[in-house]
Amino acid sequence: MNEKERVVIVPCSGIGKTYGSVSREAAYRVVDELRPEESQLVALSMLVMGDETAREAVAGSPAITIDGCKLACARKMVQESGGTVAQDFAVLDVYRRYRKFKPKGIAELNEGGQQLAQALAEEVSQAIDDVQQELPQGEEDA
Amino acid sequence: MADYLEYTLDKFTFKVATDCLYSPAGVWVRAEGDRVAVGVSDFLGQRSGDVAFVDVVPVGTVVTAGDELATLETIKVDIELPAPVSGIVAAVNEKLEMEAEVINQDPYGEGWLAIIEAGDRPTEQAGLLSPEAYLEQMKREALEELGE
Numbered sequence: 001m002n003e004k005e006r007v008v009i010v011p012c013s014g015i016g017k018t019y020g021s022v023s024r025e026a027a028y029r030v031v032d033e034l035r036p037e038e039s040q041l042v043a044l045s046m047l048v049m050g051d052e053t054a055r056e057a058v059a060g061s062p063a064i065t066i067d068g069c070k071l072a073c074a075r076k077m078v079q080e081s082g083g084t085v086a087q088d089f090a091v092l093d094v095y096r097r098y099r100k101f102k103p104k105g106i107a108e109l110n111e112g113g114q115q116l117a118q119a120l121a122e123e124v125s126q127a128i129d130d131v132q133q134e135l136p137q138g139e140e141d142a
Numbered sequence: 143m144a145d146y147l148e149y150t151l152d153k154f155t156f157k158v159a160t161d162c163l164y165s166p167a168g169v170w171v172r173a174e175g176d177r178v179a180v181g182v183s184d185f186l187g188q189r190s191g192d193v194a195f196v197d198v199v200p201v202g203t204v205v206t207a208g209d210e211l212a213t214l215e216t217i218k219v220d221i222e223l224p225a226p227v228s229g230i231v232a233a234v235n236e237k238l239e240m241e242a243e244v245i246n247q248d249p250y251g252e253g254w255l256a257i258i259e260a261g262d263r264p265t266e267q268a269g270l271l272s273p274e275a276y277l278e279q280m281k282r283e284a285l286e287e288l289g290e
Contacts, residue, residue, distance in 0.1 A: 019217055069217065070192060092192055092217060096242070099195060102215075 005135070006040040007086070007128045008061050010078055012068035013044040018103050018113065019068035019091040025109060025117035026124060027066055034125040038132060039064075047077040058083030062131050064124055066091065086131045094120045144250055147277045151284050156185040159250040164276035165226035169211070170250065171270060176261060178227055180211070181254040182245055185280045189287065191218035193242040198234040198256050205231060205258065207269070212255050214245070226270060229260035 011027035014020030031041045042063075046054035059082040065074035066089045075088040095103065095116055103113030146157040162170040168186030172179045187193070198212040205211055211225040234256045237244060245253040271279065 017217075092194055095194055 005061055006038055007035075007131050008042050008058050008063040008078075008083070009039050009066070009124065010042050010044055010047070010058070010063055010074045011066040012074055012091070014068045014073075016106055017068055018106055018109070019095075021106050021109055022091050022103050022113055022117050022120065023066040023068045023074075023089075025114070026120035029117060029121035030124050030128070034121055035128050038128050044074050044077055047081045055081045062086040062135075064127055064131070065089070066120070066124065087127045089120065089124060089127075091116075091120065094123065147273055149277060149281055149284065151281075152288060154188060154284070156188060156280060156284065157250075158183065158185070158273045158277045158280065160273045162250065163226075163270040163272065165224065165270060166279065167224050167226075168280075169223055169226045169255075171226045172250075174257075176259060177232060178229075178258050178260050179254050180226055180256055180258060182214070182223070182249055183276070183280070184249045185284065186221075187246050187249050187253075189283075190214060190221055191216040193245045196238040196242045196245065196255070198238070199231055201231055201234055203231045205229065223255070225258065227258055227260045229258040231256050232259045233257040 009027045009030055012020040012023040027041055031039045040057065042054050042057050047058065058078050063078045063083045063085050064087050065078055065085055067074050068091050072088065075085050078085050098116055098119050101112045101116035101119060103116050104110040105113055109117065144159040144161045146159055149156050159170065162172045164170050164183060168183040170181050170183050193214055193216050195215040196212060199205065205225040206228045207226060208224045210222050212223045214221045214223065235254050237252065247253065
């Protein structure tokens with residue numbers, strides 16, 4: 001599988017927001033640990049800037065977005081950049097499924113935040129698997 | 143269908159339903175005979191952020207005005223909501239258990255918290271504000287929040 005066919009992960013860029021931190025932590029876990037060969041990280045800020053490489057990445061591969069709040073900046077920017085959002089995760093929705101993992105902190109997430117990020121990362125990883133199964137055979141094996 | 147007073151500050155517009163009274167804490171009260179429906183004002187909901195979870199005291203609980211009626215856990219803060227009137231909790235909005243977001247989406251309708259049997263003249267209890275008075279309080283709080 002070449003770089004271009006990896007599923008793009010675009011997390012929230014909400015600075016100073018706990019849920020934004022959870023979204024980014026989850027994204028890092030996906031691309032660094034859980035699905036390093038199947039995913040690539042694209043910075044939301046690069047899409048906002050109109051960076052050509054970032055725009056090409058989202059235009060050429062299905063994207064999974066992780067939004068920290070209902071403004072859904074990640075999803076909207078991917079769409080505005082010509083990309084296709086295969087699945088959008090909202091941290092709040094995920095937290096509602098894992099109430100015991102209460103996130104706190106910004107620069108450093110508490111234990112609950114770390115656990116929530118892990119749970120979110122695992123859901124995103126599953127979504128990557130689902131997306132790749134739906135890709136045409138030729139693309140997956142290229 | 144309720145009418146609203148509105149206040150816009152920066153990118154936010156806050157609605158105050160005119161068929162309700164309000165506690166200073168931002169809990170609305172709508173009289174329905176000897177019962178009152180209570181909920182969270184649009185301003186309090188927007189100020190507090192998206193609601194993740196709501197816990198309302200059980201049906202049958204006797205509350206005195208000022209007692210804890212519910213707790214909200216939002217993406218920003220945890221809030222204890224005081225009962226705006228005294229009485230017996232006759233019903234709680236079970237929808238909130240699975241869809242707490244309706245508090246933000248429809249604060250004066252589907253997002254109601256509880257029904258309280260409050261006896262005669264339930265809203266004639268001390269401390270409740272008219273919509274106009276609450277609007278003025280809300281303006282002050284909103285301006286303070288934005289540091290103006």
